[in-house]
Amino acid sequence: MAKQLTSEALPVDLPGVKRTRKKTKDTDNLTGYLFILPFLVGFIALTVFPVAMSLYLSFTDYDMLGQANWIGLENYQRMLTDDNKFLQSVKVTFFYVLTAVPFRLIFALAVALLLAKVMVMKGLYRTLLYLPSVIGGSVAISVMWRQLFGNEGALNSILAQLGIPTVSWLGDPAYAIWTLILLYGWQFGSSMLIFLAGLKNIPNSYYEAAQVDGANAWHRFIKITIPLLTPIILFNVIMQLIQGFMAFTPSYIIFGDGRPLNSTLLYVLYMFQRAFTFFDMGYASAMAWMLLLVIGIFTALIFKSSSYWVHYESEGDK
Amino acid sequence: MAIKRKTWQLIAQQLLLIVLTFVMLYPLLWMTVSSFKDNSTIFTTAHSLVPNKLNFDSYVEGWKGFGGITFTTFFKNSFIITILSTIGSVLSSTLIAYGFARIKFSGKQIWFVCMMITMMLPYEIIMVPQYIMFNWFGWVNTYWPLILPTFFGTPFFIFLIMQFIRTIPHEIDEAAKIDGCSKFMIFSRIIMPLIVPAMMTSAIFSFYWRWDDFMGPLLYLNQPQLYPVSLGLKMFSDPDSITNWSALFAMSTVSILPVFIIFFMFQRYIVEGISTSGLKG
């Protein structure tokens, strides 16, 4: 993994690499390691073992109840050549990630911008709009969501009133995934909050200066807000991408097992089924590492591109 | 004229927000209203947002819990787990984030990549090996597996706080250094006050995630006396037998209150944080 990422791609500066401005005398190994010590201890003591073991298990036929027998690359082979459900889940997941993540981020940014302007009862609105994110995985949502999207549900009633043809949201394989995408967008609270905090961090003086220069609202947004928000946008994009790929609960609580016709079979849902319903933990571990590879590549690409579009105040003008 | 336009803008803003909030909160309202309905009428009157009567029995019935263990116990446990792990997580993540964002040391890149990787493996796969490990440590049926790991930082928060630190101009550090500040002093006196919004954001997330966490407590706690609220809520339902829906919804509603209150209390530090000083820009 480390090889794939160049120093430019990472949000951390490396000593001795051409790009960094400062000379090696700024390197402070002791202080650096002191600060990240908690992470190191936790990583070595608590994280390495389970992670390494899951990698090992991906080469076995482990079923959790008995012995794990080494079977080499068989799990990976079967996954890529002999499992239609796997391919289906990959397809569903890519579609989900590529629609739900931008949807949530754009919505969250729009609401954050709106909230940043509001003067009356702003605390209350912020709180209320964050609330949907708070009941995410509860049973109430699964019951409620099915009521909303049912044939005689609220959404179809509204569509009918507007004269738009209604749709079988839960039963039509072409539409079922959209109920999950809407659910993902609905829980935009955490991204919104991070955007709000990021907006707060933009010094007012920049806007004041721009106003003196006669820049209009749109210009200020494009020239100040967006560039200064890019570190936060980078964070949100990467984290939402990771979360999107790992999404599991929404499909699990609403459709259960990928119905209809496996159109909501998200990758991690299928992995979970293999592990705990079919007792195929070895295979599920292999799926997890395959997922890690894919997310890793995406993340690396985004980090790599970030040197072109993310603006860090701390790096200033070179 | 200008004032009038502003008034209209304000009204439009408010209207938009009210509509948006209502749409967003509809499922939540539905749950709360359902908690007041009779258990048997929840589904037959699902379309109505007006309960036929205000039935507080479900709250009483729900609070009683299971086999003599009430929700008082569950709430107490949740608070212990949540508060401790939130404090641990936010403080350690802030430290670590500063190390990654501002100090140059060899091997940093590799550790950063390691940290990112830990976020890319689904917990469902890690949980069995992790259980085996914590079982060796003798930590099963204690709060250790739920609280201790948070004191080693949470990757999500580390990365978040890092991104915020990186929006702070280096000049500030330089100036402080010239004044004779050590790295730790720069961290605690200059950087920390500036990233309060990020820390508060992390605290709010951490509180909610821990509060809502179900799989961890389910795996590691055996005795219901130790269960948090998130587990208590799951004990109402069994797909094969009677589910006391109204009690379930009642307790779900109550369980959101602390999250709501914490959020309401802390959110202003995110947006009206103390970082309005002239340090920036």
Add this chain to the structure above:
Amino acid sequence: MYKRSTLWTLIMTITLTFALAACSSGGNEPANQGTGGNTTTNTVDSGSGGEGGDVTLRLMWWGSQTRHDLTMEVIKLYQEKNPNVKIETEFTGFDGYWEKLAAMVAGNNMPDVLQMNFGEYMTQYAGKDVLADLQPFVESGTIDVSKINEGLMESGQANGKLLGIPLGMNALTVIYDEQMLKDAGAKVPDMNWTWDDWKAAAAAVHEKTGEYGTQGLETGNIFEYYARQNGQQLFNEDATGLGYDDQLLIDYFQMTLDEQEKGTYPKLDVIMQHEAIEDQLIVHGKAPFDFRWSNQVVALTKAAGRPLKLAPLPGPDTAKGMYLKPAMFFSISKKSKQQEEAAKFIDFFINDVEANKIMNGERGVPVNSEVRDALAADLDETNKMIFEYIDMLGEHSSPIDSNFPPGSSEVLAALKEVNEQVMYKQLTPAEAAKEFRERAESTIKRAQ
């Protein structure tokens, strides 16, 4: 400024101390509190203080509020009668139970007694040698099974061992709305009704009211019954493959597909929208028939708020197809060091009248016939109907098939999938039967 950093240090220190305190108290607490209400534990502790032979049993189950409350009461009763035994209860909802149990097995930390499900789960655990053979306890009389239906006892057997003791009885049943059928002039089900009667009644109701004629059928269970009533089985005798002719599955698919075409049988979106028991079509008066397990009738009737009736599944040859199913088992962990004591508790749980009066059939109709009789007098209408139904089936049923092969959970999931494909007309019944056979056979082969 200086104050702030001291403040943080202070907070950190306090937090750490707190964490240590909380964690260690977390570890000790259960030891002090034992199970359930404090009163129980106190009496138990004082009763057994200092004496030798104290036993602590770990007992794990899933369920909802009623089951938790009632089971705790039964345990309280048992502890009063056996002061040397302390039972540590570990109960949860259904959600996550199997994940937790799997982790416990992997971590070698299983409870002594655990609730187990018939079918795929039992098969999976049976193949792995983690459950104790209970046959010796039955032979020594520690667990008395003489009052239990023999066919039912077979369900707990796998690989020649007895791995679970059934706690309650269940059976498939057709729940019907008599009024709705009568209003439509349809024939009301009786002991000898057939699939044709079912179709005719469904059509009559659909025509008269415009509502559905039936709730959808849960493919796995109903097709298994269908195979049995035709003298065949879902899985073959030695659990190495499927045990029916494809024509049978084709007929079954064709039958449900035809019903869906006629509009009497709901489409998948409708079935999904009404997933909770309390939310079924029959509850809303939108269909006269519902195919379910008999223990779900209580919840259904309560939600409907009007009496519903029970009939066996449609014939012909109902008795060949119907079977009594264990609602769930108690099993003992093979690693348990207190199997004898665990067995005694199970015996108490199934045979003690007082205990079963507390449970009141919450885990299905009691397996012990004497207990059943003792309870009969105090039952409410719904439960009385269920008890009678199960009693009737005692005469009119055949032993359950417990020859589930390894990998059967994946096979049943595949059956559900191809059924969906038939209903969405992606596959014809013939194609679906062929596809299912291929998938099932390759899965079973791989799992063996």
